[in-house]
Structures are given as structure tokens and as C-alpha cells.
Ligand SMILES: NC(=O)c1ccc[n+]([C@@H]2O[C@H](COP(=O)([O-])OP(=O)(O)OC[C@H]3O[C@@H](n4cnc5c(N)ncnc54)[C@H](O)[C@@H]3O)[C@@H](O)[C@H]2O)c1
């Protein structure tokens with residue numbers, strides 16, 4: 001029998017996790033350096049699958065190499081085999097009834113505690129794993145693995161409190177209407193990307209906060225950091241079986257999980273290609289399922305800066321450098337195409353941009369002075385350098401960068417390409433690396449350029465408009481209504497903050513369910529309307545039936 005609920009509890013006030021700076025001499029820098037040193041001494045780690053709270057060592061081993069030192073690996077992990085995947089699903093379904101009937105305040109408390117663990121006890125360890133394993137520098141690791149993850153959890157709890165309080169506005173006399181936000185019938189399948197440790201945590205926490213159970217397949221390239229997040233969730237009190245951790249061969253694991261009759265939702269973040277593939281798998285299995293599965297996916301982008309002739313040059317330059325090159329351009333939101341008024345391009349923007357890009361220091365993440373680290377792995381390195389070649393072949397002018405060095409780590413120099421063809425390949429396709437293509441338009445062609453921005457790529461994730469003329473901002477905003485799910489004015493197109501800019505794009509960029517907002521929780525509940533009658537019926541007939 002569920003515990004009695006003897007009050008309407010309110011969750012504590014929520015604020016964004018304060019971000020520390022890691023400036024030289026700061027205590028946080030010292031703590032992080034120490035955590036990295038310890039991790040380097042102890043690696044490689046061994047990561048099991050975790051099913052029903054128990055480690056499962058399948059003996060089928062895979063490695064997570066370190067992108068800045070690819071001869072060595074951060075961890076060896078046990079890949080889930082068919083029996084492990086089946087046990088994970090069965091165990092999750094068995095854990096469901098207790099989890100969804102746990103009083104809401106207890107579920108909330110578990111995730112508030114998880115937030116404190118990831119931003120406290122586990123902070124530097126998870127940051128160190130994100131730096132060594134995914135090649136982020138200290139600041140990029142901080143805004144992801146500490147701040148965004150804690151924010152997802154705390155704001156998630158607050159949004160669900162608000163969601164649960166949304167009740168039917170009317171009751172006819174003698175009755176009471178209620179809405180209950182049931183967890184989905186079945187289990188949720190979370191498939192997470194390499195580039196944000198926080199996203200892995202959020203893909204399982206969001207459904208769990210509203211009472212779902214999930215099976216989590218992390219990215220092979222983020223296994224260790226995501227395992228630490230999983231451990232923090234366990235320590236916070238997420239019961240065994242509620243989140244099953246099953247790294248494994250992506251195609252096989254996904255095919256098996258998606259074919260299960262109790263598959264109730266996919267919570268995916270990654271490339272557009274893979275999301276579409278999984279969607280097709282779901283469609284092929286549609287007759288198998290008990291319910292129509294919810295498909296929630298945030299995917300690729302081809303994000304833009306549109307710089308109007310009235311923009312302030314220095315700000316646009318600095319925002320462009322950050323937007324394009326932070327985390328080596330490996331954010332879904334990363335800037336990769338710039339449309340700039342010729343008068344600004346020739347009037348200082350070009351020189352300032354190239355001067356700043358030339359200063360960007362490239363190297364391993366443990367050296368805090370490096371702005372740019374390695375790209376995630378061999379396929380990424382090959383893909384990015386081949387795009388640079390394609391741009392050259394198409395007549396693009398490499399203004400700076402253009403080379404790579406994969407001898408020890410996978411380094412690509414920050415690259416700026418000038419194109420005369422606004423529909424050339426690097427203006428169109430997602431590259432996911434430190435490569436920026438510029439198209440300078442005639443100042444008077446602003447309208448034509450808006451049309452180009454809108455129609456050049458299949459994506460609709462992020463974009464920024466730089467202008468000091470309000471009329472230009474308003475006009476561009478209207479014309480580009482569907483070109484980006486997150487739009488910024490005079491600010492780079494990356495860096496959305498939970499609780500401030502709910503995140504997600506449409507078109508080929510995803511289902512736009514807005515991670516970090518109340519909206520996403522609707523996708524993981526199936527509401528039940530309850531009407532209770534207080535007044536007994538004396539006669540079935542209506543006045544209209546009377547003679
Ligand atoms: N829109 C967003 O919020 C957002 C956020 C982060 C990343 N992304 C996108 O993610 C991509 C980068 O991440 P990634 O390289 O990890 O993406 P990815 O698509 O290669 O991998 C994502 C997940 O899918 C799995 N996977 C890969 N191939 C698969 C297959 N054939 N079948 C089944 N599963 C498969 C991976 O193991 C991983 O867990 C970029 O396209 C980026 O734009 C989007």
C-alpha cells in the first residue's frame with residue numbers, strides 16, 4: 001500500500017547552478033587538476049553493464065579511447081549481449097509499479113539529491129572524465145557536466161511540480177474533475193550522444209522524474225562519464241531497475257530494444273541519420289506494440305550567424321569565434337555558416353576574425369590554456385578533414401587553418417573558409433568540427449540572404465541575428481521563423497541554459513520537444529482524466545424527455 005500523502009509539499013526554490021571559473025589560483029582549478037591527476041593514475045577503468053542494480057560483466061569488451069591520446073583508453077566496458085538487454089528490459093518492467101506509485105515528493109527528493117551529488121561530491125570526477133574521455137576543456141566540461149546536468153535535474157523537478165498542478169479548470173456542481181499524469185505503459189529507451197555528458201543523464205532522468213523506467217544505451221565515446229552519472233543517480237536513491245545501464249553495440253542493442261512489445265518511448269539525442277533509422281525501425285515494428293511509442297529526438301544542425309550591416313563588428317567577431325570553435329565545433333548548436341554584409345566583412349570583420357582565430361590554442365584538455373581540444377575520434381577526424389578538402393575542391397578559399405594532425409590525438413586546426421557559392425557543401429551539411437564557412441553578401445541583398453539562410457539546409461536548430469537596427473532584427477525574425485528553434489539576437493548561437501532558453505529545433509533537427517522545459521515532460525506521461533460524482537441519480541430521464 002502506498003504511503004499516505006498528508007500534505008501538499010512544495011519543492012525548494014530552484015536556481016541555476018552557479019558556475020565557477022577555474023581561473024588560475026582558484027580552489028576549483030586546484031580541485032579539478034587533482035581529480036584529473038588521480039584519474040590519469042588510475043585509468044583505464046572497467047565499466048560493467050548495470051541491470052537491476054547489479055554489475056553485469058559480459059566479457060564482451062570494448063574500449064573508450066581518449067581523443068587527445070588515442071593509443072590509450074579511459075575505460076574498458078562490457079558490452080550488453082542479447083541476454084543482458086532482455087534482462088534489462090524485464091527488470092525495468094518489474095521495477096515499474098513501485099517506482100510510479102512512489103509518492104511524488106520522494107521521486108522529487110531523489111533527483112534533487114542527484115543534482116547535489118553531480119554538482120558536489122561527483123563534480124570534479126565527472127568533469128575529469130568528460131575532459132579526458134570527450135576532450136572538453138575545463139570550461140566546456142563545467143557548463144555541461146556540472147552546471148547543465150544539475151540544472152536539468154533541479155528544474156525538471158520544478159517543472160513536474162508545475163505540471164502536476166495543472167488541473168481541469170471547471171467542475172459541474174456535485175462533481176470533481178481531476179487529471180492524473182500517468183507514466184507511460186512500458187519502458188523508455190534512452191540513446192545518448194557523446195558530446196554532452198549532461199544529455200545522457202537528462203535522457204533518463206526526464207522520464208524517470210514522471211515515474212517511468214528506462215533502459216539507457218550511452219554513447220561508446222562517453223561511456224565512463226555517463227557511468228559516473230549513473231553511479232550518482234544510484235547513490236541518490238534511484239531504485240535498482242528503474243534505470244538500466246547497458247552500453248553495447250548500437251545497431252544490435254537498438255534493434256532488440258525497439259522490437260520489444262512494451263517499448264513505450266524513444267528518448268534520443270544524436271545525429272539525424274540515426275534518429276531517422278530508429279524511427280524506421282519503430283515503424284517496422286508498429287504491430288508489435290501495446291501502445292503507440294512516443295518518439296522524442298533532438299538531432300543535427302547547420303547553425304547560422306546572420307550579420308546585418310548595422311551590427312557591431314567586435315561583438316559579432318567574438319561571438320562568432322566562440323560559437324564556431326568552442327568544443328571544437330562539436331555542439332549540435334555550433335555555428336558553421338556565416339552570412340555577413342560585405343561592408344562589414346571588408347570593413348574590419350575579416351581581419352579581426354582571422355586575428356582572433358590565429359590566437360586559438362589547440363592541444364590536450366589537461367592544459368587549461370587550450371581553447372580547442374581534439375575531435376572525438378577517427379571517423380570524426382576523417383569526416384571533418386574530408387569536408388575541408390571538399391570545400392577546397394569546390395573553389396572555397398581557406399583563410400586560416402585547413403590542416404589536421406592525428407599522430408597522438410585527433411586535432412583539427414580551427415578553419416575558416418570563404419565561399420562565393422552560398423550553397424556550397426560546407427554551407428549545407430553538418431560537419432560537426434571546427435570548420436566555419438563565410439559568405440559575404442551585398443549589403444542591399446539582405447532580403448535575398450534571408451531566403452538563402454532559410455532554404456540552404458535541411459536543419460532548423462539554432463541561429464543568431466546581429467543587428468543594431470531593430471527593424472532589421474524584426475524583419476529577419478519574421479522571415480526566419482522556421483529556420484531555428486533557438487534564435488539569438490547579438491549573441492552566439494550556442495550556450496542555451498536550462499530554465500532560460502528551452503532547447504531544440506525542428507525540421508531535420510528533431511521533434512523540438514524542448515529539453516529543459518515543462519513541454520518535454522508531456523511526452524513521457526499519458527494523462528488520465530478522472531471525474532467523480534457526489535450526487536446520486538434519482539431518474540435516468542432528462543427534462544427534454546418530459547411531455
Ligand atoms: N539537437 C540536440 O539537442 C543535440 C544535442 C547533442 C548532439 N546532437 C547531435 O548529435 C550528433 C553527435 O552525436 P553522436 O556522434 O554521438 O551521434 P550519433 O548519432 O552517432 O550517436 C548517437 C547515439 O546513437 C547510437 N548510434 C549510432 N549509430 C547507430 C545506429 N546505426 N543504430 C543505432 N544507434 C546508433 C550511438 O551509439 C549513440 O548512443 C550531431 O549530429 C549533433 O548535432 C544534437
Ligand SMILES: N[C@@H](CCC=O)C(=O)O
Nearest residue numbers: 331332333494495496503
Ligand atoms: N544546448 C547546447 C547544445 C547541446 C548540443 O550539443 C547549446 O545550446 O549549446
